[in-house]
Amino acid sequence: MPQFSDATRGRILFGGDYNPEQWPEETWHEDVRLMKDAGVNSVTLGVFSWAKLEPEPGAREFDWLDTLMDLMHDNGIGVVLATPTSSPPPWMGRLHPDTLPRDADGHIEWWGGRQHFSHSSATYRHYAAAITEDLAARYAGHPALTMWHINNEYCTFDHGDEAAAAFRRWLREKYGTLDGLNTAWGTAFWSQGYDSWDGILPPRRAHYLNNPTQVLDFRRFTSDMLLECYVAERDIVRRHTPRLPVTTNFMSLWIGQDAWRWAEEEDVVSVDIYPDPRDPLGAQHGALVQDMTRSQARGPWMLMEQAAGPVNWRGVNHPKPRGVNRLWSLQAVARGADAVCYFQWRQSRQGAEKFHSGMVSHAGERGRTFQEVKQLGAELARIGREVAGNHTANEIAILHDWHSWWAGAQDGRPSTEVDHPAVVHAWHRALWDAHLTTDFAHPEHDLTAYKLVVVPQLYALTDAAIENLLAYVRGGGTLVCGFLTGVADEDDRVRPGGMDARLRELFGIRTLHEWWPLDAGESVECDGFRGSLWSEEIEADGSDDETIRYKGGELDGLPAVLRKGRAWYVSTLPEPDELRGLLGRMAAEAGVRPVLDRLPAGVEAVRRGDLLFLLNHGREAVTVEVPGTHRDLLTDTTVTDELSLGRYGAAVLKP
Known part of the structure; x- marks a missing residue:
């Protein structure tokens, strides 16, 4: 299998998306001069160029791309060549309406933006395969080509008729029989039993709440259909260039893709990271995404996109203060990135993202942005040989699973204040503040290499995942779980007792009587700290080795935190300093030390x-x-x- 190291070869890739079709040809030569000045050694071409490459059905206009590929090679700049399939040309939607996705209300998502394709459309897949085939055939032997980038930020949901037919096929393969589907979906509730596959639809707009397991399966189906699109194009380019690595870019902690499964199909795992420069926890957000991506890659990974300055899609788009672009780029390298890239090279003068920064901003080469980019390029070249390919094993793992997130993000739950990514961020922040570096892992992964395993929240767990956690603790590992963990199985069926019995025994819980969610801004007092967001009415079974109790209110005197041997259960969300202290203590007892003992704040x-x-x-x-x-x-x-x-x-x- 191709490896990322084949593309990096002891260096850090530095560059970004290059969209020269937006500029006259004379600008291309100016761009190359500036790229060489900035130390750029890699550019991504063709991401949004489908209409340029295929201006009408079946036409091919490659001359301009030939010129650019040659220009890059002549100047020592490698090309990550993208398939342009994330943004079909207007003619496709006009001539083939079946290629356009529909939302849950049945509204068509028209051309004029991007990502306007139905992942289930046979017509879209035909055209995507054809343009990919011709690109791969034409450039397979080009010396500038170093890597393939398939599509861009797969993020399309489709509730239309094409997707409905594909959803039914997916369900038949998963369940085999209608009885199996009806059992898994719990259709005895609200008279939802299906007597025909033809009666099954995506979760379109309903009078009241949709069936939760139907919604869960639709999330799974969507991830799988998008993955099918990726794999189809990947296999085409692999056939032409079997030694070149292939990637597609994830978005940061995005709900729509099971990134654990997707990562298995990539030679290089890449991600786009856009923290808000005004967010005091922006660096921690970056660290979390970097840790997750490195863990998916099981080694070096690619920062495919970041902003050199402001973005264009927040309510107020703040620039990065002087030095922050360099700092956050080096943070990515510290946490495993062997490529530091941007969207985009030159800031656009027209289009929806003309106020999204580029490595060359509207201020040009004399602007602060380009000067900082130039400094960073020189520094990455200086450290590349020492850094690229290196990997460090961590002793702490945070568990995360998209299926559990999907199941727990349903309507009709105890509290809409509980946001899964926010809970994961809170726990990762506590470890980050304690200077404890972490990996991420799936709950069914081998956990034996870790001294401490942290579960911020895993609402739905398979039996295999539960047995894996039990085996981990039996093997001497320390496990700490947050609230709303192990509540449901993989079909979003609540387990008897409101938490799996095996986990209740592990933590020393006799009965979980009630969940007591907290309003926004509300808190509960506990021995030594305050909790927010959530609390639980727990009765211990008397086997616990340590208990931290609620103080006052309806839960006065009941356990807030339970410890039984090496297993901890935390039934609320401690405030940041308290959670940091609690996890720091657990890590120390498990034999995990910070990277450095004494560090200044920040x-x-x-x-x-x-x-x-x-x-x-x-x-x-x-x-x-x-x-x-x-x-x-x-x-x-x-x-x-x-x-x-x-x-x-x-x-x-x-x-």
Whole structure:
């Protein structure tokens, strides 16, 4: 199988999406000059070029792309060639309305934007395969080609007739019989029993709540259909270029794809990360996504897109303060990225994203954005040989599963205030603040390499996942689970007792009497901390080794946190400092230590191989204790025992 290292070859890929079709040809040569000045060694071509490549059905206009491929090669810049299938030309929707997706109300999503394709449309798939085949045949032997990028940010939901027919086929393969489907979906409720496959539809607009398992299966189906589209194009390009790696870019912690399954089909796992520069937890968001992507890749990964400055899709789009682009890029490298790329190279003058920044902004080469990009390119070239390909094993895993997220995000649940990504962020933040680096894992993965496994929330768990957690604890691992874990099975069927009996025994819970969700801004008092968002009326079975109790209110004196041996259960969301302290204590007892013992506030320390990355996320200079003698690869200076980091400063230390 092709490997990412074949494309990186001891360097960090640096560049971004290049959309030269938006510019006259004379600009292309100016772009190449600036790319070389900035240290760009990789560009992605063709992401949104379908109408340019195929201006009418069956036509092929490759001359302009030939010129660009040659231009890149002549200047030592590799090309990640994209299939253009995320944005079909207007003629396709006009001539073939079956290619257009419909929303849950039956409204057509028309051309004029992007991602306007039905993943289930045979016509769309035919045209996508044809353009991919011709691209691969034409450029398979081109020396500029280093990697394939399939489509872009797969994110289409479709409730139309084409999707309905495909959904029925998917369900027949999954369940075999209508009896099996009716049992899994619990259709005895509300007289929903199906007597014919033809009666089954996607979860379209209903008078009241949709069947939850129908919605859950539709999420699974959508992920699978999009994956089919990816695999079909991947297999075409692999046939022509079997030694080149293939990728497609995930969006950060996006609900629509089972990224664990998708990652298995990619040679390179890549992601787009766009933290808000004004968000005080923007760096932690980046760290979470980086940890998750590295874990999906099981090694180095690709930062396919980030913004060099402001984006265009928030209510207020703030630029990045001086130094933040460099800092967040180095953070990605610290957490495993072997490619640092942007959307896009040159900021567009027209179109929906003309206010989305580029590596070359509207200010041009004299602008601050390009000057910072140029500095970063030089630094990545300086450290690339020492960094690329390195990987560090972590001793803590956070468990995450898209199917559990889908099941727990239904309507008709105890609290709409409980947002799964926000809960995952809260627990990851606690570990990040404690300077404890983490992997992510699926609940059915082998967990034996980890000393501490953290489950912020897994509402739905398969029997295999539960047995895996039990085996992990029996094997000597420390497990800590948050609230609303193990409530339902894979069909979103509530388990007897409101939590799986095996987990209740593991945590020392006799009875979970009631869930007590909290209103926004409401909190509960516990021994030593306050909790928010959620609480539970729990009766312990007396086997617990340690209990933290609620104080006051309806739950006064009842367990808030239970410990039985190496298994912990936390029935509320402790405030950030308290959760950090609690998880820090658990990690210490499990034998996990921070990367460095003493760090100033706002400083992040990450090890990658034998390198120590220090990242100052604060606006003030700080001094960091680093016992011993090191070489800072960014400045090529010797550091002994302590290091000064300026505002948004960074260092990469080699012992």
